[in-house]
Amino acid sequence: MSVETVVDRYLDGRITVLIGDLTDQRVDAIVNAANASLLGGGGVDGAIHRRGGPAILETCRAIRATRYPQGLPTGEAVITTAGELPARYVIHTVGPIYGQHRGDEPRLLANCYRRSIEVAREHALTTIAFPAISTGVYGYPASEAASVVSRTLSQWLATDDSFTEVRLVFFNRSHAETFVAAAAFGATDESA
Numbered sequence: 001m002s003v004e005t006v007v008d009r010y011l012d013g014r015i016t017v018l019i020g021d022l023t024d025q026r027v028d029a030i031v032n033a034a035n036a037s038l039l040g041g042g043g044v045d046g047a048i049h050r051r052g053g054p055a056i057l058e059t060c061r062a063i064r065a066t067r068y069p070q071g072l073p074t075g076e077a078v079i080t081t082a083g084e085l086p087a088r089y090v091i092h093t094v095g096p097i098y099g100q101h102r103g104d105e106p107r108l109l110a111n112c113y114r115r116s117i118e119v120a121r122e123h124a125l126t127t128i129a130f131p132a133i134s135t136g137v138y139g140y141p142a143s144e145a146a147s148v149v150s151r152t153l154s155q156w157l158a159t160d161d162s163f164t165e166v167r168l169v170f171f172n173r174s175h176a177e178t179f180v181a182a183a184a185f186g187a188t189d190e191s192a
């Protein structure tokens, strides 16, 4: 079990920014930064499948064979078992690849968080943990992502109290500090 460090809390403590491993989070759902194939990859996706075991991939394959034969579109989200992970479910979403969406990246990144939250609510889940979606392999600058994520979560938390805990889990201190420095919680700019 890796050591976790809480870096900051926002919005009456309902949002927690922490340094840790997403796969350690004991919450209703962790959110996977997947790719359209839903068949695994590197980064947090690889960690989830490695630690969660084959049941996750089996469910992903079933989703590809039925609902998403062409792959999961960017900004969409689906839910599977969490297999051997401490979490109950994994919500898989596909983040935008920075520079590949003709300026539509902020909206697509916001959709990853919005759709993951909607899927969690459809399953009556109340605690959820996100990685920094798209800020790794997909190249989204961490400070730009922080602005989109904090505004999106502020908008949603302002109208919905069904979640008791939203964790933003960063793999290292510098990423967490970049997020805190750029976050704009309380702003509800519709542009995101």
Ligand code: APR
Residues within 6 Å of the ligand: 020, 021, 022, 023, 033, 034, 035, 040, 041, 042, 043, 044, 045, 046, 047, 095, 131, 132, 133, 134, 135, 136, 137, 138, 139, 169, 170, 171, 175
């Ligand atoms: N816990 C928390 N955060 C993690 C973990 C972990 N175990 N592993 C990686 N991260 C962080 C990375 O440091 C990065 O800040 O998650 C963030 C997202 O990075 P990626 O996992 O590379 O995800 P993303 O940028 O969305 O790219 C998705 O990469 O792994 C492949 O299959 C995945 O093709 C997809 C693409």
